[in-house]
Amino acid sequence: MSTRLKEMLVVAVMTVFFVIMYWGKVDGWMTGFQFSFGLSMTVVALIVVSLLVILYLTLQGKMIGRRVVFLYVGISVTLPFFMSLSQQIKISPEVQTLYDGIAELPPGSVVLSAFDYDPPSAPELQPMAESFFRYCFNNDLKVIVIGLWPQGPQQANMAIEKVMLDESIAAKNLQYGIDYVNLGFQTGNEFVIQRMGSDFKSMFPTDYSGTPYDELPLVKNVKNFSNIDYGFNFSAGYPGTVEWVQVAVDRYGLKMGAGNTAVQAPQCYPYIRSGQLIGILGGMNGAAEFELLTGTVGKGTKFMLSQSFAHMIVIAFIIIGNVAYFRGGRKRKL
Template identity: 60%
Template structure:
């Protein structure tokens, strides 16, 4: 007995796509690391300045973009001021895509956050961890202009910001190098910044120790972390929907494994009967 692999692909594809259009509630357990990250945001008073560093590109967006959108929503809803940078060339563009997704929502149509006052995108700066070191001394000299080319001294949000000591929290969204490890080594260990992180599922196990040592204030890892973050903030987004699709796909795969094993033993039994 054999099943055409195209049939398996069809079922798995359907399991991934169909749940995206269904309104099904899935119980998502909240891990302590994500809870700690959420609590860190909630403890910031309105007007606090949050540096969000987008250190990933489009291939990692399915895992990290939902986390970025949730974090930005949370900041805007709590009147936290957001400063965006990227150590990856495509990072600031991913930030702009996340902002576009948020600003088309109904509640932001009447009162969209003001660029330069509520948030700013300083763009990409080459140099990997050297950028973090330079920011520890002077953020204006590291990013003299924003993503649009506006001199930093003309941006209201950047007034009075010299280095990490003028920031209340850092959130690093990372898919690899440079990313969370480098931010911990320099921004946290050297300049004593307070920082949380959102990582891909592959990278998260490498940075969990930083949470346990207190160097990171919370961590959201992969699609599951994105779903947990959404549940805590009350924003139902792609993280929750993708987790549902992933669960359905896992069920289909397990069912085919069971069917395959049953078919194997049935066929084996018949062959023994023929031999006997």
């Protein structure tokens, strides 16, 4: 059988599988499944044994292909979705201080949240955003949303829609324009923040859906950062937390916390020690810690097991790769 034919066969089998599963979901008989604790542990043991076999083969001089590594990473991320295992989450000082900063805000405080990310960063930042809105709405904080990234305000709307389904929040009957508002995206990066320091309205003449600024009760009396009690930036890069710290915090004295992707977090940690940021949620781990503090179990917590498994696999393959490297006299390539 030719390679092309094999590839087409695999695609056909996968397509049939996907169609059946989807049909099951729509029809209602596929409600998802979960491994028992015993089966979960057996799966983990099998993965460990297979890794030991790979290590043994490597020591024998038989190298594995890169696709095997991809397969293991995929398996290590996927299988924990179905496992009945949980992971202990410890609260780090920077997440605790961030939470304390929000917790001391009295009801009615105005919080500015800047959504500077797009869908690719959503797995890390969306759980943070949902926990943040959940906390704000449950504690009667008024939220103003803006975005320096075009898709940021959309991400905010998605988080708000999800949080509004919570019974405790739905019961509050929160009103758009009074309890929360989405001013939308504005181009100009840090120059937008600079102008907001003197006049919000000049940068956001309308909200996300085109309503003029002065017709929104929550913001019509908000002139600049002096009318904001707390700022929170969800950031995946530039423009993001660095720019907010440089302009809004250092120039205009805004009290601020941030939720960053893990890539960006190390760049922002020095701002905590110097007092420029109150705290940081760093990556998915930060999201899980914040969920723990706010008393919710969201995707941040659920995904941490996959994250940990994937890290273990990466570490295992770093060891195997080094074994291959040194065994090959530092010349052979994997």
